[in-house]
Amino acid sequence: MPELPEVETVRAGLEPLLTDRDIIGVICHRSSLRYPLPDLSLLQGKRVKAVRRRAKYLLFDIEDANTERAKVLVWHLGMTGQFHVLPEQAKCGLHEHVCFNLSDGQSLRYRDARRFGYAGLLYADKLEQHAWFAALGPEPLSDTFGVEYLAKACAGRKAPVKNVIMDAGIVVGVGNIYASESLFRAGIHPTRAAGRISTERLQLLVKVIRQVLREAIDAGGSTISDFVHADGKPGYFAHSFQVYGRQGERCFACDKLIKRISQAGRSTFYCSNCQH
DNA sequence: CTGAAGACCTGCCTGC
DNA sequence: TGCAGGCAGGTCTTCA
Numbered sequence: 331m332p333e334l335p336e337v338e339t340v341r342a343g344l345e346p347l348l349t350d351r352d353i354i355g356v357i358c359h360r361s362s363l364r365y366p367l368p369d370l371s372l373l374q375g376k377r378v379k380a381v382r383r384r385a386k387y388l389l390f391d392i393e394d395a396n397t398e399r400a401k402v403l404v405w406h407l408g409m410t411g412q413f414h415v416l417p418e419q420a421k422c423g424l425h426e427h428v429c430f431n432l433s434d435g436q437s438l439r440y441r442d443a444r445r446f447g448y449a450g451l452l453y454a455d456k457l458e459q460h461a462w463f464a465a466l467g468p469e470p471l472s473d474t475f476g477v478e479y480l481a482k483a484c485a486g487r488k489a490p491v492k493n494v495i496m497d498a499g500i501v502v503g504v505g506n507i508y509a510s511e512s513l514f515r516a517g518i519h520p521t522r523a524a525g526r527i528s529t530e531r532l533q534l535l536v537k538v539i540r541q542v543l544r545e546a547i548d549a550g551g552s553t554i555s556d557f558v559h560a561d562g563k564p565g566y567f568a569h570s571f572q573v574y575g576r577q578g579e580r581c582f583a584c585d586k587l588i589k590r591i592s593q594a595g596r597s598t599f600y601c602s603n604c605q606h
Numbered sequence: 607c608t609g610a611a612g613a614c615c616t617g618c619c620t621g622c
Numbered sequence: 623t624g625c626a627g628g629c630a631g632g633t634c635t636t637c638a
Contacts, residue, residue: 333631364614364633386632409631410616425616444615446632489609498633505631552631594610597629 332407334470334503335546337386339565340413344438345381347415348390352377352433359427363442364408368451370428373403385466385502388413391454400454404462408446414439467501470539475501477533484524484532491527492520493594495539504539507552507574510599512539514573519605520598521591545570573599 332340356370373392379400382389390403405411418437422429427445430438440447452460467483468474483500484491494500496509504512513520515538518531527535546552551565572582577590581601591598 336631406632408615408633442615443617444630446614446616448633487608493609496632507631595612596632 332386332411332551333505333508333546334386335508335543335549335567336551336565337383337388337407337503338547339551340407341381341383341388344388344413344415347436348378348381348432348438350377350379351436353430354433355431357429357431359422359429363427363445364448367428367449370430370449370451372451373430384463385469385498386505387462389457392451402452402454402457403449404452404457404460405440405449406447406462408442408444408448410444411440411442411447414441465499467497467499470501470503470543475536475540477529477536480532480536481529484527487524489524490521490593491518491524491535492598494524495535496594496596501539503543506596506598507571508539508542508546510574511572512542514600514605515542517605519602520593520600522606573601575599 353373353376356373358367358370361367377393378390379393380389380391382391386406388405388407390405392401392403394401405413407413415436415438418431418435420437420439423439423441425443426439426441428440432438450460450462457463468479480501484494487494492509492513495504495512496506510520512535516531516535518527518535546565546567549565549567549570552567552571573588576588577599579588580586581588581604584601584603586601586603588599588601591600
């Protein structure tokens with residue numbers, strides 16, 4: 331389901347519903363998703379202090395009055411993970427794996443049909459050293475992600491530029507949809523070797539990646555099949571796709587047909603006339 | 607080292 | 623109608 335804009339949208343939706351709420355009960359319907367789940371019963375009686383995001387990970391800051399070492403509940407939505415906030419009485423839905431009952435009578439439910447999602451309960455002061463975070467590249471919307479950085483990361487690399495911008499070790503949050511969309515806007519062919527792109531064009535690529543992600547966040551994410559917000563409302567960025575999912579349709583810019591290829595096992599969409 | 611491919615899992619759509 | 627096959631927003635592991 332989620333790339334960076336979708337996770338950010340989920341975070342923004344959950345923040346007002348969870349901040350300063352106490353978790354009074356945890357019901358776990360299975361012991362593992364992609365990986366074994368941590369002992370979530372440890373969260374009973376604890377308070378959520380903030381809902382943050384790093385890359386595509388949701389971070390729930392947990393306050394523990396009994397110890398000085400704060401913990402963070404880290405949650406990755408995988409492909410189909412969703413969080414919903416419902417009245418506590420609402421019955422358990424299909425593929426609903428975990429339920430957190432809150433002090434205000436609401437409950438936070440995690441649903442995930444494919445179970446590619448995963449979670450961990452980590453010490454806040456050890457977060458950055460954890461394997462999930464240690465090798466992550468910069469946030470695309472931060473100042474660290476600039477043309478100087480990207481040019482260095484791309485130098486000498488023969489891998490297709492699409493694979494490189496999707497590599498979380500280089501820059502986080504650019505998934506399959508926004509990779510195609512960004513390369514279209516930048517006029518760069520997705521199979522072009524990353525190391526063979528001029529600095530001027532990389533400058534444009536940085537600009538459009540930030541632009542595309544920002545616009546998608548402002549639109550509340552993209553809705554494809556099953557992405558919904560905490561309140562069940564859809565995102566609207568899918569209406570703005572220029573190439574993603576449009577193979578065989580006409581390019582809005584030049585009227586040629588949009589193509590689809592497979593790169594690293596993922597579909598890529600592009601216009602062979604507009605992108606070089 | 608790099609890059610490609612397979613693995614994880616279920617659901618949905620297409621075409622025969 | 624039924625069923626096989628392909629495909630899906632992510633990331634980790636394995637292999638060349």
